[in-house]
Amino acid sequence: MSITNLNIKDPVLSIKNLSVSYDGEKLAVKNVNADVKKYSITAIMGPSGCGKSTLLRALNRMHDLYPEIVTTGTVQLNGEDISEMSNIDLRRKVGMVFQRPNPFPTMSIYDNVIAGYKLNGIKQKKSERDEIVEKSLKDVSLWNEVKDALLKKGTFLSGGQQQRLCVARALAFQPDVVLMDEPTSALDPIATSKIEELLLELKKKYTIVLVTHNMAQAARISNQSMFMYLGELIEYGKTKEMFTNPTDKRTEEYLTGKFG
Amino acid sequence: MNDILKKGKFKREEKNPRMVKNKLFHRLVIFLSIITISPILLIISKLFIKGFRQINLSFFTETAPDTFMAMTAVNNGEIIPGGILNGITGTLFMVIMAAIIAIPLGILIGVYLYENPGRVYANIIRDIADILQGVPSIVLGLISYIWIVKNVTSGYSALAGSVSLSIMMLPLILRSTEETLKMIPTSLKEAAVALGVPYHKILLRVLIPTGFSGLLTGILLAISRVIGETAPLMLTALGSSVVNYQIDKPTSAVPLLIWEFYNDPNMVDLIWSSSLFLMGFVLTLNLISKKIASTRNAF
Amino acid sequence: MNSEKITKGALFIASLVIVLVTGGMVLSLVGGTVPVFSKFGINFLFSSDWNPTEGREEYGALSFIVGTVLTSVLALIICLPLAFSTSLFIGEYYRGKRISKIIGTLVDLLAGVPSIVYGLWGFYVLRPFIVDLGLSSQGFGIFTSGLILAIMIIPYATSITSEIITLVPNDLKEAAYSLGATRLEVIFYVIVPNARSGIVASYILAFGRALGETMAVTMLIGNSNKIPGGLFDTGNTMASVIANQFGEADGLKLSALIAIGLLLFVITGIINALGKFIIKKLS
Numbered sequence: 001m002s003i004t005n006l007n008i009k010d011p012v013l014s015i016k017n018l019s020v021s022y023d024g025e026k027l028a029v030k031n032v033n034a035d036v037k038k039y040s041i042t043a044i045m046g047p048s049g050c051g052k053s054t055l056l057r058a059l060n061r062m063h064d065l066y067p068e069i070v071t072t073g074t075v076q077l078n079g080e081d082i083s084e085m086s087n088i089d090l091r092r093k094v095g096m097v098f099q100r101p102n103p104f105p106t107m108s109i110y111d112n113v114i115a116g117y118k119l120n121g122i123k124q125k126k127s128e129r130d131e132i133v134e135k136s137l138k139d140v141s142l143w144n145e146v147k148d149a150l151l152k153k154g155t156f157l158s159g160g161q162q163q164r165l166c167v168a169r170a171l172a173f174q175p176d177v178v179l180m181d182e183p184t185s186a187l188d189p190i191a192t193s194k195i196e197e198l199l200l201e202l203k204k205k206y207t208i209v210l211v212t213h214n215m216a217q218a219a220r221i222s223n224q225s226m227f228m229y230l231g232e233l234i235e236y237g238k239t240k241e242m243f244t245n246p247t248d249k250r251t252e253e254y255l256t257g258k259f260g
Numbered sequence: 261m262n263d264i265l266k267k268g269k270f271k272r273e274e275k276n277p278r279m280v281k282n283k284l285f286h287r288l289v290i291f292l293s294i295i296t297i298s299p300i301l302l303i304i305s306k307l308f309i310k311g312f313r314q315i316n317l318s319f320f321t322e323t324a325p326d327t328f329m330a331m332t333a334v335n336n337g338e339i340i341p342g343g344i345l346n347g348i349t350g351t352l353f354m355v356i357m358a359a360i361i362a363i364p365l366g367i368l369i370g371v372y373l374y375e376n377p378g379r380v381y382a383n384i385i386r387d388i389a390d391i392l393q394g395v396p397s398i399v400l401g402l403i404s405y406i407w408i409v410k411n412v413t414s415g416y417s418a419l420a421g422s423v424s425l426s427i428m429m430l431p432l433i434l435r436s437t438e439e440t441l442k443m444i445p446t447s448l449k450e451a452a453v454a455l456g457v458p459y460h461k462i463l464l465r466v467l468i469p470t471g472f473s474g475l476l477t478g479i480l481l482a483i484s485r486v487i488g489e490t491a492p493l494m495l496t497a498l499g500s501s502v503v504n505y506q507i508d509k510p511t512s513a514v515p516l517l518i519w520e521f522y523n524d525p526n527m528v529d530l531i532w533s534s535s536l537f538l539m540g541f542v543l544t545l546n547l548i549s550k551k552i553a554s555t556r557n558a559f
Numbered sequence: 560m561n562s563e564k565i566t567k568g569a570l571f572i573a574s575l576v577i578v579l580v581t582g583g584m585v586l587s588l589v590g591g592t593v594p595v596f597s598k599f600g601i602n603f604l605f606s607s608d609w610n611p612t613e614g615r616e617e618y619g620a621l622s623f624i625v626g627t628v629l630t631s632v633l634a635l636i637i638c639l640p641l642a643f644s645t646s647l648f649i650g651e652y653y654r655g656k657r658i659s660k661i662i663g664t665l666v667d668l669l670a671g672v673p674s675i676v677y678g679l680w681g682f683y684v685l686r687p688f689i690v691d692l693g694l695s696s697q698g699f700g701i702f703t704s705g706l707i708l709a710i711m712i713i714p715y716a717t718s719i720t721s722e723i724i725t726l727v728p729n730d731l732k733e734a735a736y737s738l739g740a741t742r743l744e745v746i747f748y749v750i751v752p753n754a755r756s757g758i759v760a761s762y763i764l765a766f767g768r769a770l771g772e773t774m775a776v777t778m779l780i781g782n783s784n785k786i787p788g789g790l791f792d793t794g795n796t797m798a799s800v801i802a803n804q805f806g807e808a809d810g811l812k813l814s815a816l817i818a819i820g821l822l823l824f825v826i827t828g829i830i831n832a833l834g835k836f837i838i839k840k841l842s
Contacts, residue, residue, distance in 0.1 A: 091456030396771025488673025
């Protein structure tokens with residue numbers, strides 16, 4: 001049972017009765033209903049296997065890659081059903097950052113940032129591209145560190161820098177929503193806190209949905225939090241309220257560390 | 261481990277029959293290993309010693325001598341004139357044709373297998389490729405004889421030779437393509453998907469470039485495998501005394517020339533230099549591909 | 560997605576090619592066998608008559624089947640102790656050390672030597688050696704061919720076996736050492752039993768390679784069409800008879816050679832499938 005005590009007007013994402021199954025029988029995500037608020041960070045947390053990544057990946061139709069996965073229900077992006085959009089359009093409006101930093105190893109830093117445009121064959125003037133690259137790298141506070149090394153391959157950067165590069169790559173399209181799947185779990189604490197700072201800045205201009213297995217992270221930076229357990233959305237509310245006064249017993253048990 | 265036992269308190273263990281057997285076995289292993297590697301050392305040194313003096317510039321620029329010229333030279337104690345140009349050009353010609361057939365096909369099928377890992381049909385394809393890989397090269401020569409020599413070019417031809425070589429190369433390229441792609445982390449592919457990149461672009465501009473060194477290694481190994489083949493060419497390309505670039509006519513190849521030299525008592529001295537050249541070429545390709553494999557980009 | 564469908568379709572069509580090629584191979588071989596098979600029937604496999612004279616043609620593959628089996632089995636017997644020792648050297652005794660890399664590279668080089676070069680070396684070096692030993696008057700025959708085959712298949716057996724040996728879990732070996740076992744005992748009571756199927760598979764695959772080897776055998780086996788009477792007798796293998804006698808063959812003789820090619824295809828196919836099957840079961 002999902003309990004929501006939010007009132008979101010004009011949600012950027014609207015999830016209705018979303019269920020996902022990996023084999024057509026057992027449901028990894030069960031009937032989730034939620035709206036996502038614009039220009040804020042919404043965290044999805046819960047123990048391992050609760051379906052949080054599965055839910056996230058349904059939002060940019062990543063599951064289309066795997067024909068055995070069955071998705072039912074609807075997701076609306078700014079009122080439009082995402083299953084009726086072409087997935088190329090969808091993915092320009094909903095970007096994704098992955099758990100392990102994964103810049104394209106054969107491309108330079110510059111090309112990595114602009115990869116979305118280049119690989120889609122979008123013709124642009126060099127000046128347009130330069131602008132996009134500079135803006136994206138500035139948005140992730142990487143510009144000063146790499147501006148003289150733009151043509152080098154991204155693999156020499158540290159883990160944290162590579163992850164910021166991946167964020168820049170996702171931001172290059174100026175998407176409506178940025179999905180992040182445990183973006184800091186492969187990083188050391190210092191790199192993690194830098195990324196968290198970055199997210200707090202980014203939420204002023206972007207909507208972020210963040211899956212995290214670290215509830216302290218959710219508490220630190222998110223505005224709203226979803227708690228999932230065994231595929232169900234148990235509770236969804238303002239982060240501060242949920243952490244201090246959880247409504248559902250299971251939420252309380254998770255937050256007090258009774259189960260991981 | 262055995263040293264610890266020997267070092268101090270267990271002196272009587274040294275005479276223990278188990279320890280003796282252990283030591284003897286160790287020595288036996290070393291001895292047999294030395295025997296195992298001796299043929300390669302013997303072969304390479306033999307080729308070098310007997311073949312080196314025959315290699316000069318004309319070796320690469322002139323075609324094989326005829327038996328009369330060879331006989332005269334041998335009688336006069338001179339180095340046999342001529343070279344193996346017709347063999348070199350023939351080999352290059354047929355290998356390049358074989359590569360043109362096998363490389364695109366092999367990569368496409370390798371990509372197909374990579375994209376459809378669990379499917380029954382894909383497993384069948386993989387098994388068929390394994391079967392094909394194990395077919396003796398002479399049988400492939402028979403096949404190419406039936407298909408091309410008899411039905412397409414009505415006679416021995418370079419095309420028939422290339423076809424037999426391409427069938428040999430195909431499974432090797434196919435498997436190495438699949439293996440290379442499998443080693444690329446899926447998150448890279450997913451990152452491209454998340455950027456809305458269309459499918460064929462993901463293949464052409466992300467997956468294949470990232471796996472490039474692995475693919476190249478597979479191709480070079482496949483080429484080094486077929487360059488030294490004689491048997492299938494005996495049944496398809498037959499050989500030629502001139503440099504020949506026509507696909508519907510017989511052509512020479514280095515191994516075929518070696519076979520001809522071997523069978524002609526006057527030309528026998530030429531076998532060592534040609535073999536040295538052939539082996540050198542194969543080994544160089546192997547070394548290059550090993551080098552590429554080891555300096556591969558970390559993903 | 561239109562472009563996606565097209566791309567996937569193209570990949571699928573590419574995969575069909577390999578099915579067609581292999582199927583076509585089988586069909587062509589079988590088709591080419593029909594003339595000789597319809598004349599001699601199943602007796603073809605059991606007759607050692609081989610007479611190409613026109614008007615009285617008789618063909619039977621038995622001599623060559625026997626020749627193939629003899630040379631390959633002999634090769635396997637000779638290869639076994641050598642490859643096994645080398646695998647132990649690389650995979651156990653000197654594992655990870657520089658000397659292993661050197662030995663390993665040298666063994667790999669063996670695989671890179673073209674068959675015809677082995678034949679030449681066998682002809683000009685091994686053969687006189689065997690003649691000097693008084694084992695045979697000319698040096699041709701089953702033994703010489705088997706010997707050169709052994710050398711040729713050693714790298715295949717060694718590379719797989721040495722890798723399988725390194726995969727035996729360390730804690731099993733340590734448990735045995737902690738009970739006071741010597742290295743020899745660890746090898747035979749722990750490593751070999753654990754690696755048994757992989758080792759067997761590697762020798763099966765090496766055997767499969769020996770069956771199909773052509774040039775080196777062609778140059779050393781003596782090209783006679785009877786069943787070899789002894790180890791130092793001459794003969795022919797299925798592969799070498801095709802190479803040796805393809806020359807002007809046509810009509811019934813060609814059909815007989817194609818039939819032998821089909822036989823070779825089937826036998827090597829089965830042996831290789833067996834070896835790969837065992838390896839698959841391991842992983």
